[in-house]
Amino acid sequence: MIKNSILIIGIIGLFVFAMFGLTILPKIYIEPNVEKADVYVWGRAAEGHKVYVSHGCIYCHSQQVRPKGFGADIERGWGRASVATDYKGLTPHQLGTMRTGPDLSNIAQRQPGRDWHLLHLYNPRTVIKESIMPPYPFLFEIVDADKTLKEGLKLPPEYQIPGKKVIPTDEANALVDYLLSLNQKDPIKPQQN
Amino acid sequence: MNPSNTTSVQAAAVNHSEDSLELDAKLDKRSSFIVVAFILSGSAWLLLGSILGTIASFKLHIPDWLGESAWLSFGRVRPLHLNWMAYGWASQVGVGVSLWILSRVLKTTIPVRPWLFVGLLVWNFFLLIGGIEILMGHSRGLEWLELPIYTIVPIVLVILLAGEAALAMLHTRKTPHLYISAWYLIAAFICFPLLGVVSSLPIFDGTVQAGMNWWYAHNALGLWFTPMGLAIAYYLIPKVTGRPIYSYPLSVLGFWSLLLFYNWNGFHHLIGGPVPTWFVTISVAASVMMIIPVVTVAVNQHMTIIGSFEAVKYSPTLRFVVFAAMSYTFVSIQGSLQAIRSFNEVIHFTHYVIAHAHAGVYSFFTMMLFGAVYYIMPRITNWEWHSPKLIKLHFWLSASGMIIYLVGLQWGGIIQGLEMNNPDIPFMTVVNNTKKWLLSRSFAAILLTAGHFVFAYNVFRLMHLRKVRPAPPVTWLDIQRQRALEPKAEPASLGKKVTSAFSNLNKSFKRWANDVKVDEH
Structure with a gap:
């Protein structure tokens, strides 16, 4: 017969053992080895990170590049292999587990244009015909053309609204700032482990 | 452990003596209100979650559908689907069923029932608020942990309260031995609150x-849903088939x-990720x-x-439970x-993993819960299923x-992974080739949602349409008893079978010919 105490102590013991191994040990082991991040999210880009989280971009886009020889991430031009330093101090982390769309670790290298990103957010199909990404029209304001001096998006003819301009909101601009900060042009020396 | 004790432990679940039946009926009466409350509440979340899941699925091949609304954008509907299914449907019905099983196997009443009911109300309140927060874009941004801290913590505390009730039942139990289902349930009730608290720090x-994120998410499946599901299987399979569990040592x-x-296991979600390799290796090995x-559980339950496989035809419960147990393996x-x-190199980051998660939470756990609900509800409401x-x-x-769902998305996911790992194939081609599989998933989503509405209607009818008492169902145990009384029929020889098959065919042909004649006139 199994005693209550053995059952309970056994369960808690095994749980805490693994918890230590998978949460506390990484904290002790990984964190001191992480150098100050070169790619640091700050200013309006930090606001953009919040927008990125709020709209759940993580459910289709990862932000981790697997090393050479493991998948074809590097060959696809998605950047160099990610290291812990890339994510220093970032919360919530957005490493992601899904690539319905491509990895975004190095998106600013592949798409450096601000206008491209704004069009793509307003409706992805304005720039990529077969895209299945959701549109984000709510990050834009549609204003009467004669009531604003701001420049509207240069939409393809079939997406234009007569007499109106499509103006990005602060949220949209912050998100684009964040996406443009995802740039791995500077190599980071690989972590020792 | 002496051998006689072993058999008594094994026989615990199939003890059908008069005293035990009377005691069970008394216990069921006491647990009735609270267990029904958890089951009904969870079922409501199931319907909401199904609708959200279907919307999310359709959005992947009709991306502009409902695209004007931030609240209904894919990146918000999809996590809400997960949260309401996991913390609404699966956890609430799981808790209700678990408390009922504990009451049955420990032969003691569920304590603090009024507080558990208050807890359920608190749980629903915060799950609703948390859901609205996610739709408004205030998600925590961690998969499986999207609910804002101030909404997940009260939910964890309610589960802790249910856990305290479980431990109290362990303390006041009237049985000398602990049946295997009780171990699993105690483990679930101890682990989940710990997980919830640590992940909120x-x-x-x-x-x-x-790392913490995937430690949590994997353990939510492995140490919360899985032990509850296995406890249900270990309780219901012997109950329905009338046979004791095959082996006690295997259960241990x-x-x-x-x-x-x-x-x-958690770090296997980070294979190839930016963490030291040896952390990942530990998880791969585990x-x-x-x-x-x-394999132990599979052998034990299969044996x-x-x-008694024929029982699947007579027992709706067993049909669900056997499907679930096979899915678990x-x-x-x-x-x-x-x-x-x-293998991970191919399937990581593809739709294959989504299908795998559904095989776990749906094919295994949800089907197990359906089986349990179909078994428990008539016993605690003292009313039969109508249809x-x-x-x-x-x-x-x-x-x-x-x-x-599984065939489409896993096949499509493997193709997606292989193509993604071939840099000569443009990424847009990879996306285009997943579209038809995403469409097949939407078809599956409609079937599943329809099934859930049928389930909800069954529950609604049992609770509210009580005019005519339905006929009591024929249980597998009744059939076995009846068969034991009947004289054994001679097994039909092959020759006889063939002749009778022919004569049946002949009869039906004649009937058909007559119908045709009638039509002609």
């Missing part, structure tokens, strides 16, 4: 947070190896070792049910294989929906 960021091995290995508890062995680096046909319809909608 604000001490994690960057890669370490990613299965239980402790599950706890030892499952705990360490994932492969999961074959031990899985218990073998020879399938999904777990698949999980072990997925953790192996060469066995509708239960059958529910089963086939759920089962076929899930099979279409």
